[in-house]
Amino acid sequence: MRRYSWLALVATGLVAGQGEHPVTGRQIAGVMGVQGADWLNRPEREKEENPEGALDALGIRPGMVVADVGAGTGYMSLRLAKRVGPGGRVYANDLQPEMLRRLRANAAKAGLTNIQTVQGEEADPKLPAGSMDLVLLVDVYHEFSKPREMIDKIRESLKPYGRLVLLEYRKEDPKVPIQEQHKMTVAEVKAELEPQGLVLSKVIETLPRQHILILNRAHASP
Numbered sequence: 001m002r003r004y005s006w007l008a009l010v011a012t013g014l015v016a017g018q019g020e021h022p023v024t025g026r027q028i029a030g031v032m033g034v035q036g037a038d039w040l041n042r043p044e045r046e047k048e049e050n051p052e053g054a055l056d057a058l059g060i061r062p063g064m065v066v067a068d069v070g071a072g073t074g075y076m077s078l079r080l081a082k083r084v085g086p087g088g089r090v091y092a093n094d095l096q097p098e099m100l101r102r103l104r105a106n107a108a109k110a111g112l113t114n115i116q117t118v119q120g121e122e123a124d125p126k127l128p129a130g131s132m133d134l135v136l137l138v139d140v141y142h143e144f145s146k147p148r149e150m151i152d153k154i155r156e157s158l159k160p161y162g163r164l165v166l167l168e169y170r171k172e173d174p175k176v177p178i179q180e181q182h183k184m185t186v187a188e189v190k191a192e193l194e195p196q197g198l199v200l201s202k203v204i205e206t207l208p209r210q211h212i213l214i215l216n217r218a219h220a221s222p
Helices: 006-011 034-040 045-049 051-058 075-084 097-110 147-157 186-196
Strands: 065-069 089-094 115-119 132-138 158-170 198-204 210-217
Touching (some): 034 097, 051 132, 051 158, 065 075, 075 097, 075 132, 147 158, 186 198
Parallel strands (some): 065 089, 089 115
Antiparallel strands (some): 198 210
């Protein structure tokens, strides 16, 4: 399969914008199709995003129930599955059946049996209510075509003290080589998600290019 760069996909029109967020006016980015799946597993991603460092910062423990929303081919799902172990579970969500097919093949190749794939909808990730210790969105939230509906459903999927975690490229930093519509500021995340019953409780800036943004349900302590 031909390898595509994300910027090339945007430039060629294979990824189209989806309107504006009603609160901030942020341009909603287009969703990567399966034709760009190789980009998700590019070797450079280890250096650019430090995925293991991100998971270290989140304290993923054995036995946890977590979700990877917008999982693609399972780049983060497989890492999560190894960390939660056989006593835990990973719900790997995506809109695209072919992405999930590839994810299942990757999980089988890795010998991981604790990943459950879930085909979601634009307004509903189809996660079980009140079940998640953590829901992870890696470079995904900015692509939600129906962000308010999705966040409402994700909030409902969290346990009372569960966490929603966004990894988003830093829009505040012009040196991050990603198009503006694929970046977010901390202020945008706070403005868009806090009115929906969430609290931005912590921002971690240890990754090369991304914010780690941790949100809790509004009634819960960080």
